[in-house]
Structure formats: structure tokens, C-alpha cells
Amino acid sequence: MAVTLYVNTVPHTSGDGSTNGTGDGGTNSYVSLAAAIAAVPATLTEPYTIICEGTAADTTQVIIGTVTSADNFLLIKTDPAATAGRHHGIWSETHYRLSVSDTSYGAIRINASDYVRIDGVQLETVSPTGHARHIFGLYGPFTDGVCDIRMSNCILRGHNHATWQQSAITPLQATPTLTCWNTIAYNVNTISGNQCFTTAGIAGVYKFYNCTFIGGNYGIRRDTTGTVTIINCYAGGCGTASITGTIGTLTDFAAYDAGGSEAGLDSIAVDSTTFVDHDASPPDYHLGASSPLIGVGTDNPGSGLYSDDIDGVARTSTWDIGADEYVSSGQSLAGLAALSTGTVVAQAIAAGAVALAGSAGLSTWTLLTQALVSAELLAQSAIRWRLDDEDEDTATWAAAENAGLSAVSGTKRVRVQVNHTGDPAAITPKWQYRRKPSGGAWGDWTTVGS
16 A cells, blocks of 8 residues: 655654644654655555645755665655645745755755656755755666656756856766656756756666756756757756757757757747746746747647646647746636645736736736635636725725726725636635836735735
């Protein structure tokens, strides 16, 4: 039978991880992923799943050396339905993240464990004092032709140090087989020796589908050896080139330079047309409404391996390039139905999934919203601005319904109507906004009262 263990970074004394409780000891969760890994048997005789959540950073390096098999694999994941579980396609300090300081060869390092899967996890290394502070390290050695390591729906954030070299994903010993999809790697400095992914001269099989790589001296580097497949991926903002080396399969690869695999996929900049807000802190690499990455990919490159994007949105023909599948303004979120209760299913205007109609008229700042819901189908249907001159019943309307607000000085109120096809009583709204001054960067999300 399968075994499930839980990690919750809320400060407490670890229990046996059999529940997600945050009390001390007993059946309560582990306080770190490393503690949960330490409790996993040296050889698996059944599959193990470790589910992580928590608003506090998990700061202990994870080294995996468990003997695994095709049937008895190790899965490390976050729960999209958990309040502090999975991110929403943007780096989040309020969701589970493994943030490791000055540790060599990976925040997660896999040692000779052939069957490991990592899904929906945020990883970063910080405060380096030397080279090789990689984010995800395939240390090995692995069993040639048998290994099956998978990474999906993850965000990897580099330390961006101007001296110390790192790669977001790299092998250290032969011979891994890695399949990676719907994953974003960014904030890797562009100095020589840095890559979002490199084979590092290590033989192996490396497959990337629908990934977004930002930064590095090279985005993708096949260094002398390794069989590399790149489909529906984007690389940009690199120091020297988006891609280098002999790539076995290169299809629908888009680049900021001349490295694109097909006509029309070159010279696609890391800008506010391609992505929602690459200058925000953290950056938002969801696709913009006019992104040249929309509808130019290959359908189903993993032959059934996955059918949605980093947010759980169903991909539709023709698939987009990169980790995000664009959802047009006002479109219902049918693709998020499987995310169930408590999931943030909208990134509002930022993701294009829930549009505030007429908001283009906000020239100096824009109000964004997120709805925390139990979702079957969800769509924003109306917005209307008001003056802050009376109570909620008598305040003066500042614009017509679904019209933009042209006079933005002073305090304004806004009403947003959201339609939900399920049980209205199941909706627990949590409203947030953030502002962007003209010519400035996005501020932090602020939660407003219910």
C-alpha cells in the first residue's frame, strides 16, 4: 500500500508525519522536508508521497538517497488546495518553499535514487559563498536506461550572485533520465558558467516540455554530451545565448535571440508583451494577452504525460509555449475545476484569467483581485467604480458598469461581481489588490477585509 507523509513548516516539534497537524509530536506533521526524508526507509517496498505546505521557509537541504523502483517511487509535492501549499505560477513567500542558504549541489540533491518525482515545489538557494550552489542537483550515479526522475510545475529561483556560479538544474554524475515540464527557472545571473540547465558534460537523457527559462549565461546548454529534447520551451534574458550545443530534438523553442527553432520564434523579448510583468518583484511569467508564445507550440509533446499548465489550467489546441497556458479575458475557469476547495483559481488581470472589464483606462495604477474559492466554474462578470462619499448604499457611482475609471485621484471604491456555477455557500472570498504607478513596478499584494 502507498504511504503518505506530511510536512508543515509552522514551527512545532515534528511528529511521525501521518497527519498534517502542527501540534508537537505524535501523529503531527514533520517540520521540514529533510526530516520527512530521514524517516523514509532506505529501500522502498511501496510508493511514498510527501505533501508539503507552510508559510515559513523550509531551510534545510534535502538529500535523497533512497533505493527506489518504478513501482515504489518517491513523490514530493504540494497540494493546490492547501492554503499554504502550492504557489500560483508566481514565486510566493506565503506558500511552501525550500530556501537553502549556501549549500552545494542543490536545495534538493538526488543521490543514486532512480525514481523520484517533484511536483509543484518552489526551490531556491541564497547567500552563496562559493560556486556550485545549484538549485536542483542530480548527483547520482544513476542506473543507465532505468532512471526516471520527474520535475513538474515547479519554480526555481537563483541567487543572482555576480561572482559565484550556479545552474538551476544540473547533473553531477552519470546517467540520469530527467523529464521536466511546466517549470520556471529564473534569477540566474548571466555571468559565465551559469545556466538554467546544463548537461555539465554528463551523459544522460534530458527532456524539457513547456518550460520557461530566464537568465543564465546560457538558458540551455548541452555541454559535450547528453541526449537533450526541448519542446514548447522559452529561454531569454541570457548573457551569451538562449541555447548552445547539439540538441537532439528542438521543436517549437522560442528565444530572445536568434536561437529559436522555427521561423517566427526568434527575437521574442522578455518584456511586458511576452509576459504579464517581468519587472515585478517577484516577476510574473504568465503570458500577456498579446504574447507571441500563445498558440504556437506543439500539442501533447509528452504523449499524455500532462495536459494542463503550471496553474492547473487545461491546455487547449494549439498549445502555448512556456509554463503558462494563456486564458483569455473573462473566460470561465473550467480547467481549474480539479483544484477543489480552497484553491486560489484566479490570478486576476495578471494571468488574464479573470478580467476586470474596462480596466485599461486606469492610466496611473491598476487594482487587481484574486478570488479564493471552491470552484467548478468561475468568471468575473461585472465591475463598477464608486466615489468614497457616502455609505455602501448611497455612495456615488464614478463610472458606468464595466467602464474604466478616468479620474483616478482621491479614494475610490470598486465592486466586482463573480459568477460561480456551484453552491454559492461554498465560496469563501479573499480579496487582494496591488498597485503599479506609471513607470514603476508592481507593489505587494494587500489583503482587504471581507
